[in-house]
Amino acid sequence: MKKNESLRELLYQLADDNFIHAFRGSEWLGLVPHIEEDVAYSSISQDTMGHAYMFYQLLEDLGEGNLDQIAHGRKPEQFRNAIILEEKNGPGSYLEKPDYDWAFTVVRNLLYSHFKTIQLESLKQSSYEPLSIVSRKIQSEQYYHLMHWETWFTQLMLSTEVARTKMEDAIKRIWKDLGGLISLGNYGDEISANQYIDSEQKLETRFLESIEKVFKKVEFTIDENPGMLRGNGRNGEHTEDLKQAIETLSEVYLSDLEAASW
Amino acid sequence: MPSKTIALKKEIMDILQNVKDPEMKPISIVELGMVEDIEITENTIHVKLLPTFTGCPALDLIKENIKNEVKDALSSLDNKFNVDVKYCYHPPWTTKRISEEGRKKLKKFGIATPSPDHNPGDPWEIECPYCNSTNITMENIFGPAACRSILYCRQCRNPFEAMKPIA
Numbered sequence: 001m002k003k004n005e006s007l008r009e010l011l012y013q014l015a016d017d018n019f020i021h022a023f024r025g026s027e028w029l030g031l032v033p034h035i036e037e038d039v040a041y042s043s044i045s046q047d048t049m050g051h052a053y054m055f056y057q058l059l060e061d062l063g064e065g066n067l068d069q070i071a072h073g074r075k076p077e078q079f080r081n082a083i084i085l086e087e088k089n090g091p092g093s094y095l096e097k098p099d100y101d102w103a104f105t106v107v108r109n110l111l112y113s114h115f116k117t118i119q120l121e122s123l124k125q126s127s128y129e130p131l132s133i134v135s136r137k138i139q140s141e142q143y144y145h146l147m148h149w150e151t152w153f154t155q156l157m158l159s160t161e162v163a164r165t166k167m168e169d170a171i172k173r174i175w176k177d178l179g180g181l182i183s184l185g186n187y188g189d190e191i192s193a194n195q196y197i198d199s200e201q202k203l204e205t206r207f208l209e210s211i212e213k214v215f216k217k218v219e220f221t222i223d224e225n226p227g228m229l230r231g232n233g234r235n236g237e238h239t240e241d242l243k244q245a246i247e248t249l250s251e252v253y254l255s256d257l258e259a260a261s262w
Numbered sequence: 263m264p265s266k267t268i269a270l271k272k273e274i275m276d277i278l279q280n281v282k283d284p285e286m287k288p289i290s291i292v293e294l295g296m297v298e299d300i301e302i303t304e305n306t307i308h309v310k311l312l313p314t315f316t317g318c319p320a321l322d323l324i325k326e327n328i329k330n331e332v333k334d335a336l337s338s339l340d341n342k343f344n345v346d347v348k349y350c351y352h353p354p355w356t357t358k359r360i361s362e363e364g365r366k367k368l369k370k371f372g373i374a375t376p377s378p379d380h381n382p383g384d385p386w387e388i389e390c391p392y393c394n395s396t397n398i399t400m401e402n403i404f405g406p407a408a409c410r411s412i413l414y415c416r417q418c419r420n421p422f423e424a425m426k427p428i429a
Binding site for chain 2: 034039040041043044046047048049050051053054133134136137138139141144148151165
């Protein structure tokens with residue numbers, strides 16, 4: 001095994017999660033329910049892209065190459081993000097007939113923010129100091145994201161019957177793939193043995209305890225554990241949706257490379 | 263440390279007073295608490311900066327402005343120094359780092375700052391920058407820039423912005 005390989009794997013997971021999640025958020029620009037939300041959600045996505053930047057920076061520092069190249073120059077199978085984060089916001093595209101799903105988006109953001117909070121708490125104790133420093137910084141911003149999505153989640157769960165049904169359907173659907181977010185992939189044992197982050201079992205237990213409290217406030221329960229229906233993104237398994245995300249995100253960067261090589 | 267280096271460091275700090283936040287023009291990056299350290303080696307001036315919010319698009323702009331400002335100012339003396347600007351995350355930037363002078367300037371600009379004693383999870387104690395009333399409401403935690411929120415004063419009926427407490 002290459003030196004630090006498990007550390008690199010973990011950093012790719014963190015960087016790619018934030019990168020792809022920020023992109024899906026940015027696709028909502030101009031389409032969210034009201035203008036205040038447009039300001040808020042784009043600000044959250046901007047922060048999240050900043051978090052991806054910091055994790056890619058750590059990979060650059062480890063000699064993985066230029067950070068723009070790391071972010072834009074890889075093939076889908078080299079990405080380590082969770083499958084649930086790459087899923088499109090709904091049918092259509094932001095340029096043409098976007099029929100995006102707000103309930104799905106609120107629930108995905110709530111569950112991601114919750115897990116990220118647990119993750120950062122553990123990463124602050126990481127044996128790799130640069131990672132613990134970066135996590136401390138991210139945590140101060142993440143605090144506001146969690147607050148925002150909890151507000152949306154609680155209000156929609158307690159509003160009309162239609163909203164409640166849509167929200168519950170979204171939770172159940174996302175739950176089937178949420179295990180892919182908690183997973184540390186094939187390198188999980190080495191990652192936790194090296195104390196870069198706690199084991200996925202510990203993270204999962206803490207996550208379930210914390211989310212249960214949120215669900216309880218809105219009188220919702222779910223019995224099964226989070227699943228990995230469509231595979232494990234940590235091991236390079238992905239859906240067609242990731243291909244679309246990378247192609248869109250990297251279009252300008254890659255066209256510039258062509259221009260530079262003339 | 264040779265006294266010449268100390269004098270030069272002070273001079274650089276004075277020059278950095280001229281580098282303003284591109285989105286909040288009255289306040290300098292020094293008053294904002296972004297400058298963590300200045301190190302002078304044989305031929306390079308290293309400026310260590312703490313980013314306020316990591317996704318802030320102004321960060322690269324600030325970096326370039328520092329380079330230009332320092333180079334311009336030093337060229338009148340002797341131009342033997344390169345300028346190197348690096349962002350680092352330790353210690354993390356917090357709103358406590360904004361200087362008293364900086365707070366006054368932001369207030370005059372219509373931006374309230376959280377109390378320097380604010381701790382994470384505490385309720386916000388924000389005063390309207392125009393009339394000092396605490397009879398205010400939060401309109402949106404997320405404002406026109408990553409570092410600011412939008413509020414409304416019920417007393418003087420003005421909308422205003424506040425720096426998000428970061429601890």
